Amino acid sequence: MLPLHLSRHFAHRCFPRSNLLLTSYFFSTTSTTDDRHESKPSQPSPPPIQVLLTESAGRGVFATRTIEPGELIHTAKPLVSHPSISSIDKVCYFCLNNTPQPSDFQPHKVLFCSEECREQAKGFYEVEKEADWSEFVAHCRTRGLKYPFLAKRLACMVISGVASADSLDILQPARLSPEMISQMEEELCLLRGALEDSGMKGKQLTFLNIEWYAGVLARIRINAFRIELAGNTYEGLLALAAASVESEAAVGNAVYMLPSFYNHDCDPNSHIVWVENVEARLKALREIEAGEELRICYIDASMDRDARQNLLSNGFGFECNCPRCMSND
């Protein structure tokens, strides 16, 4: 499939600033040179990818050079993330790293794995900790909803000024049914109520209306990743394996910028992994030629064709026409 050139309109919408800024702001770069030569600090090289229009799947990510099997293509920090409810008392509230509880840990408190994370979390936590979230949490918990927590965190980031209200607008939204929107109205009412009761002024909450909330949720539905940590030590792996037997394996959910542009394939050439925290690592599963599109698998690829098609259609709203599906595998 040949990438199409971006139209001027599209380029303006997607890349309001230069590609250089996109590279440095939206994802961490990786270096293929040896960083261990301390005498000569090496500049990280830009990731070997670019975002272009595909013929039939919107935007996609394409290789700008040959990528080796197993190569770390790039890493990415989330735009917004949140621990799963079952992991709140086990992982860092900012980076989702598994974090032991201190001896004086109290229920309803949150954990931070380092001073750095505590400092970075101020961007939302200063706002969040002033409000009583019990009704909002109970509402989401009883309905098994996880994405409203991402919207809540983004709202707190917007209020404290570390994120702009339109920060997810660039991502593809899901189509929402009227039933979904009325469910969202209930959540929004609880979210706004908690913030208003904490003393937030109407002016600070002007952005927080149903258009904003539904727009954010529509983008989260298509673009959020469920985060399962792989662990980087043998002991860590055992602890994670035990945790996944005992409870939900996902430590949380997150939305990223660049990883959101990767399209799906049931036999992907790349994948996304999380080692010890929410930082995403995009890796090549096999050799990828320059100009080839990089695709990840959104679902469990071991399912049969019909099950995969159903899941992709219901969850992401598209009919998969990857080579594996086309060959009825």
Ligand SMILES: C[S@@+](CC[C@H](N)C(=O)[O-])C[C@H]1O[C@@H](n2cnc3c(N)ncnc32)[C@H](O)[C@@H]1O
């Ligand atoms: C996470 S986004 C991927 C980036 C998206 N193409 C864009 O322009 O932002 C997922 C959406 O991309 C499209 N997509 C991804 N993989 C596809 C595929 N194999 N076939 C058709 N559409 C696909 C679908 O519209 C899907 O809902």
